[in-house]
Amino acid sequence: MRPSFFHHLHPPTIPAKQSRWRYTLGAGGTAVFLMLVLGATGILELFYYVPTPDQAAQSIQTISYLVPFGGLVRNIHFWAAQLLLIVAAVHLVRVVFTGSYAPPRRFNYLLGLALFVFAILLDFTGYILRWDEGIQWALVVGTNLIKTIPLIGNAFYVVLTGGTQPGLPTLIRFYAWHIFGLALIVIILGVWHAFRVRRDGGIAVPPPPLRVDKERITRNELVRREVLAMLLTGAALILFAAFVPAPIAQPISDITIMAGDARAPWFFLWVQQMLKWGDPFILGVLVPLIVLAVLALIPYIFPKPADGELGKWFPRSNRLAQIVLAVIALLVIILTIFGSLPAS
Amino acid sequence: MSDLTRRDFLKLTTTALLTISGALGVGALFRFLDFQTEPPVKTEFDLGPAVNYPIGSRSLVPDVPALLIHNQNGFSALSLVCTHLGCTVEQKDSGFECPCHGSRYDANGKVLRGPAQKALRALRVEVNSTGNLILHTD
Numbered sequence: 001m002r003p004s005f006f007h008h009l010h011p012p013t014i015p016a017k018q019s020r021w022r023y024t025l026g027a028g029g030t031a032v033f034l035m036l037v038l039g040a041t042g043i044l045e046l047f048y049y050v051p052t053p054d055q056a057a058q059s060i061q062t063i064s065y066l067v068p069f070g071g072l073v074r075n076i077h078f079w080a081a082q083l084l085l086i087v088a089a090v091h092l093v094r095v096v097f098t099g100s101y102a103p104p105r106r107f108n109y110l111l112g113l114a115l116f117v118f119a120i121l122l123d124f125t126g127y128i129l130r131w132d133e134g135i136q137w138a139l140v141v142g143t144n145l146i147k148t149i150p151l152i153g154n155a156f157y158v159v160l161t162g163g164t165q166p167g168l169p170t171l172i173r174f175y176a177w178h179i180f181g182l183a184l185i186v187i188i189l190g191v192w193h194a195f196r197v198r199r200d201g202g203i204a205v206p207p208p209p210l211r212v213d214k215e216r217i218t219r220n221e222l223v224r225r226e227v228l229a230m231l232l233t234g235a236a237l238i239l240f241a242a243f244v245p246a247p248i249a250q251p252i253s254d255i256t257i258m259a260g261d262a263r264a265p266w267f268f269l270w271v272q273q274m275l276k277w278g279d280p281f282i283l284g285v286l287v288p289l290i291v292l293a294v295l296a297l298i299p300y301i302f303p304k305p306a307d308g309e310l311g312k313w314f315p316r317s318n319r320l321a322q323i324v325l326a327v328i329a330l331l332v333i334i335l336t337i338f339g340s341l342p343a344s
Numbered sequence: 345m346s347d348l349t350r351r352d353f354l355k356l357t358t359t360a361l362l363t364i365s366g367a368l369g370v371g372a373l374f375r376f377l378d379f380q381t382e383p384p385v386k387t388e389f390d391l392g393p394a395v396n397y398p399i400g401s402r403s404l405v406p407d408v409p410a411l412l413i414h415n416q417n418g419f420s421a422l423s424l425v426c427t428h429l430g431c432t433v434e435q436k437d438s439g440f441e442c443p444c445h446g447s448r449y450d451a452n453g454k455v456l457r458g459p460a461q462k463a464l465r466a467l468r469v470e471v472n473s474t475g476n477l478i479l480h481t482d
Contacts, residue, residue, distance in 0.1 A: 137431055137444055140429070141430065144429045145429065155374075158377075158378050158380060159374060159378055162382075163381075164384070164385055168381075168382065169382060262431065272444070275428075275429065276445045276459055278458055279459070280459070
């Protein structure tokens with residue numbers, strides 16, 4: 001049998017303890033599955049979506065209400081995208097809380113973090129593609145934040161939006177980034193990320209002499225579990241998408257006339273909440289970048305998890321990294337909750 | 345120069361050329377994306393005959409967006425674009441409130457509560473020769 005990429009990702013046997021749900025949470029694999037779902041439903045949406053300010057929102061109404069199964073396709077695309085962010089976050093938390101980023105996996109940790117950032121950008125651009133009254137404020141605030149960057153802000157704004165205010169070039173650019181630029185980057189990084197898992201020695205476990213539990217499962221058992229996870233996620237997604245529609249609003253009559261919800265998309269509520277306190281550049285650009293930098297530095301600045309403690313939750317040797325991530329996660333969650341409350 | 349071998353020299357030259365090419369490429373890409381296809385944004389709005397706006401009136405001009413005020417001192421206009429991050433403020437009580445981040449302004453556009461730092465922008469209004477009101481946003 002000729003080895004393939006599939007065989008690269010599925011070694012003949014893997015440690016039993018580290019392939020349990022309660023250890024991996026199945027987050028990485030579910031993220032891959034969700035990306036496949038997003039690719040497939042996204043391609044279907046391409047057949048009806050019209051990326052012009054006059055017709056974008058209307059074409060989404062066509063998909064949602066007229067095209068047979070169109071509503072289901074769009075709802076699955078939307079919910080899979082939201083779920084992807086949650087699953088990716090869970091994956092990140094799992095990796096830090098189990099110390100799995102230890103060398104030689106530091107670089108793959110960075111690849112994973114980059115994937116997370118690009119997933120957020122894809123979610124945001126996809127949200128803007130609705131081009132209806134529900135997204136105007138997010139577009140205005142999100143792009144104006146770019147303007148607040150000293151020196152390069154204004155030039156960067158034009159590069160991003162294609163003008164001095166949101167309009168047709170903005171929609172075209174977001175469309176191009178969403179369906180091609182960002183998607184391509186995610187595919188490349190995603191394949192690289194998966195490739196590196198095996199390259200770095202598979203799932204993190206203690207070196208053989210320190211291994212207590214030597215039990216292993218076969219490739220077939222691993223695939224069986226993956227298929228089970230896919231089926232469960234797929235079924236949940238279809239069921240959810242069948243009953244809970246993705247957000248939709250009135251088409252925008254004029255971009256300068258503002259109406260609709262002033263709330264940021266849920267994954268940026270924590271930033272919106274901070275923006276209520278003052279300086280947009282510091283709170284809206286610098287603080288999120290600092291958070292990202294701290295996350296990226298976790299494998300480099302904190303004590304390396306001990307070899308013998310790999311492959312289990314909360315190793316004592318990397319407590320500090322766990323605490324830092326827990327504090328960041330908690331702050332983001334608290335800010336998100338405050339941001340989702342109606343304005344006083 | 346004697347300690348620079350031919351191999352090192354070629355390596356250095358290659359690296360330098362690749363770096364310069366890369367930088368030029370990024371610069372070109374930036375300029376490519378920096379082009380604006382749309383005509384410049386309108387900065388003059390004709391609001392129709394001035395007599396349509398009697399003394400004491402406060403009229404909303406949604407496409408600007410601005411509030412046109414006519415009082416004893418004549419015409420004046422207030423931009424309704426929040427000076428914090430550009431959302432359109434809403435009239436609330438006697439002043440204005442931004443729905444995005446909660447900045448408050450008084451009736452004259454002065455900041456009552458942050459995060460906005462600057463007052464709402466006063467816009468220039470004039471009556472032209474045909475008696476129409478012209479609002480300038482520049």
